[in-house]
Amino acid sequence: MTGQVQTTLRSPEAFSLARRAVEEMEAAHVWPTPLNFELWVHYLGEPEGPLGQEMRRLLADGTVFSEGTSEMLAAEYLPRGRLSEEIRDAGAVLNRELSTVSEAIAKAQQSQAAYGQTLAGASAHLETASEPTALLGVVSKLTKATTQVQAENATLERRLESSTKEVARLREHLEQVRRDAMTDALTNLANRKAFDEELLRACDEADKKRQPMTLAVLDIDHFKRFNDTWGHQTGDQVLRYVASVIGRVSKAPRVAARYGGEEFAVIFPGESAAVVEAALNSIRVEIGARALRRRSTNDELGAVTISAGLAQRQPGESGADLLGRADEALYASKRAGRNKVTNGERLAEAA
Template sequence: MTAQVETALRGPEAYALARRVVDAMQEASVWPTPLNFELWLHYVSDPEGPLGRELHRLLTGDAPFTDATAEMLAAEFLPRGRLSEEIRDVGAVLNRELAAVAEAIDNARKTQSAYGETLSSASARMQDAERPTDLTEIVSTLSTATRKVQRHTSALEKRLESSNREVVRLREHLEQVRRDAMTDALTNLANRKTFDEQLARLCEEAETEGKGLTLAVVDIDHFKRFNDTWGHQTGDQVLRYVASVLGRISRAPRVAARYGGEEFAVIFPGETPGTVEAALNAIREEIGSRSLRRRSTNDDLGAVTISVGFAERRPGETALGVLERADEALYASKRSGRNRVTNAEALAQAAA
């Protein structure tokens, strides 16, 4: 499921969205299977997106919408579907390689076994040989058998070399698939799933090792205005711009992710709140320092600003706890006029 849809399902209109999805499926006479529900979520949430347009085309045609159609759409448009398809393809190639290697090894084993029988037979015949021609015939038989063994051994070596190259290629391909599964396709930052896993892991490490951890949540100000005024393509341009600044400043061990929609998150393991606040203000100032232009028409889009909230993890605090406090600080930045960074701890002290 894309970050945009996940964000919609976590927002205040989540139940209304789910009802619209079910109504749309019922109107199209499509069974509400889990896969169909996910497809229709994308359709209802973003009817002008690639999946939405393709679903509309299929629904206005004469062909029935079947389970096979749903699988085809999932494989092409849903991230998990594409990932599963990639893994299945790699598995099929690997199975073919293993079968070919097994066959080559079996042929070599049979040849070696036959060669051993030939040697035993030749040894017995040599003891009984009475004429030089008998020895010549035995040597010729052994020479032929040896060449056959050499051919099969050479074939096996080539097969193993070829398979080794293919396995290396498959390993590299799977590594790329793994990276794709961890990355938001639009921004090339970590995706929501990777962020959740990393935050949970780093919170555990911070608790075990007694280290500090600070989490920041970043939101693009008035992003809906960009989309409504200039369209989704320009909105995507803005998202990529903000992500590029976040990604460059948030090098490892920091973790920058697209959290959902126009919202991002950055994890700062082992850094003090003062260092984090300085880094976040540097990000905010750099993002707001440029006046963007629409790529297709060169129209002036003006400056982009961000609002930020951050929270230092407290001892014993869960990943969800620190995330909620960072969110509260973000909304405080929004309420205070946007384009600013708010520390959750300072917010709590002010409220006390």
């Protein structure tokens, strides 16, 4: 939660913001679920923030706020507070582990120092002792001190082993939290935040290696009409199906993401526009060849088609400019009747 929204919710304006959120949801025909309410509160509380801008774009496009759409927005724009909480909890556990280990080490050091003093004293006694009784006393002290040091060392080893396992568990947990924060909940593809970061990294890598890199944008044709006809749950089913095909064809080092409501994007590192065009047509044909059925009623939904556009990155080109050219190619596919793949490089040549 941003500071601006947090401040508003702790002031008398909170009631006004809550009422506006409910009114806006009703006007947009959005169910006031707890997740939608949280989204609208953030949207209205900070309309110029990243979530506010994305919400305005979706509303202007007439996007239906299905459960999947809301989950996508929440995963992308709302996880930071929860992620911070996870990190704080992990940090507290790690601090406890470090304190315990530090105490064990300090105790072991004290035992080692005491053992050293015992050895020094024993050495002095051995030099002067001549009676068997005196020698037995020295040996007894050494045996007792050695046993104590061994016990302290064993305790320290157990503590270190336990802490090592706990730190490994925390590392695995935080890595899972990080993956969840970067994954679209509905489709299990990368979310927009993860895509934006990966696009920057891929552009830098393409410049360093002086290799090609191509970006593709894909969109489900007439998805709003499909949602209006069959309902949001069936729409989510279609999104998952399309994402499964895109994800299967886009294995690493390719990166596939759900970029918007029914829009997807794929980064193709080291691949030319011609290679990517063939891959996109393979995805398009496979998706369109299957007649889907509604799970709840087994009604035939008919074929789902996608349109796609692609652009090959020019040396030094920014990710935003590359995405803009891929979007232009996508719109060209839409204008040409949909269910098509448009190579942006040919658009540039024709212009």
